[in-house]
Amino acid sequence: MTLLTIGRVVLGVVGCLLAGALVVVVLGSFVPRTPVVGFLGSFVSGQYPLHAALGAVVGVVAGAGLLALGAIRTGVVVTVVAVLAVVGTLTVLGAQRATARAEGVTVDWGLTLTALDQSGASPDETVEYQPGLHLDLYLPPGPGPHPVMVWVFGGSWVRGTTADRARANRWYADHGLAVAAVQYRLPADPALPGSTLGEAQRHDVARAIAWVRGPGTARGLDPGAVVLGGQxxxxxxxxxxxxxxxxxxxASLPGGATTGPPVATVAFYPVVDMRQVAPGLQDAVFGGPTAQHQGLTRAASPGDLVDPRLPPTLLVLGAADNFIRADLVRAFDAQLRAAGVPGRLLQVPYADHVFDHPYGSPGAQVARPAVLAFAREHTRSDVDPSGR
Known part of the structure; x- marks a missing residue:
């Protein structure tokens, strides 16, 4: 076998694999409800859109190389697919850049390319806010009092850690908004006596707010400027x-309310109807199917709890979120505004669930200043919303 033949075979295999991956990304990005492919495509478009665009360019080069080596049929297929992928991925990047510009944000594409997770940051202090449970504090410079966002991690109610948005939390703190990232009960931990896991988790979040407004003031936290957020x-x-x-x-909390409501709420891609979650998660959160626990389901489903007394609410959503159904979040936003609850919905085009997990993704770079601006508006603080 000659070197030319080996080159054709190797480049053909690489080109075909790359073309297949690009088909999945582009098709899934533009038809996000397509089973499996839709999730994979919108996932990549939300988290790694620039990498997908560069991959498409590599595909064009691979196709051109195949044509030069005489592999005409394979070269044409790879080239056509790659060119279409270049157009598709640039469309995604253009839409996300347009959203950023509308929000007053300039996307740092170098950060998009290199900041692929939330590593590189740690809290200033970790404290026990109730027996067996801790929170991580990210504090701004200076003595305070600082507005603070109590942050609740995601993980389908059964997993997750306080560190999964560590670099974003540090960014908020560096721009004047303290963060208290809260550990809460998971299935391995016992629930409160007489409560389900879901109720115990809400109790933990409320207790964390109470800690911020009590002992947290000694750390420079402002008890009157508490925002509650999560993903x-x-x-x-x-x-x-x-x-x-x-x-x-x-709505309900075991033992009743231990503190007042937050001044505002920030919700990244929430589940608004707990009847939509998988049966196994229903069993974990409620101790059985939602049909058998209607009161508990209502108390855990934000869509059932719309009320004019709710604090101002910012919703952040990947417009193509397949995991929690973006259409339900949009309908929830309409419910809130119809009820007179201040706030807004921020959508990132072509993005799916957890689009902000890479610190540098365009959606993450858009969302952070939006959260800061919202916090500034509703805490009347000197938080700087202009940083990146």
Whole structure:
């Protein structure tokens, strides 16, 4: 076998594999409801859109190389697919850049390329806010008092850690908004006596807010400027806990409210209807199917808890989120505004669930300043929303 033949074979295999991957990304990005492919494509478009675009360019080069080596049919297929992928991925990047510009943000594409997770940051202090449970504090420079965001991690109510948005939390603190990232009960931990796991988790979030407003003041935290936020399951916990602390009918906390409501709520891609989650998660959170626990389901479902007394609410969503159904979040936003709850919905085009996990993704770079601006508006603080 000659070197030319070996080159054709190797480049053909690489080109075909790359072309297949590009088909999945582009098709999934533009038809996100396509089973499996839709999730994979919108996942990449939300988290790694620049990498996908560069991969498409590599595909064009591979196709051109195959044509030069005489592999005409394979070269044409790879080249056509790659060119279409270049157009598709640039469309995604253009839409996300347009959203950033509308938000007053300039995307740092170098950060998009290199900051692929949340590593590189650690809290200033980790404290026990109730027996067996801790929170991580990220503090701004200076003595305070600082506005603070109590942050609730995601993980389908059964997993997750306080460190999964560590670099974002440090960024908020560096721009004047302290963060208290809260550990809460998981299935391995015992629930409160007489409560389900879901109720115990809301209790933990409320107790963390109470700690911020009590012992937290000695760390420079402002008890009158507490924002409650979270992502995915943590966003659902934040919304349902805020509803309980606001006195919304149907909302509940074991033992009752231990503190007042937050001044605002931030929810990244929440589950708004707990009837939509998988049966195994229903069993974990409620101790059985939602149909058998209607009161518990209502108390955990933000869509059932819309009330004019809720604090101002910012919703952040990947427009193509397949995991929690973006259409339900958009409908929830409409419910909130119809009820007179201040706030807004920020959508990142072509993005799916957890689009902000890479610190540098365009959606993450857009969302952080939006959260800061929202916190500044509702805490009347000197938080700087202009940083990146």
């Amino acid at each position: 995915s399951a943590g966003a659902t916990l934040a919304l349902s806990t805020a509803a309980a602390l606001s006195g919304t009918a149907g």
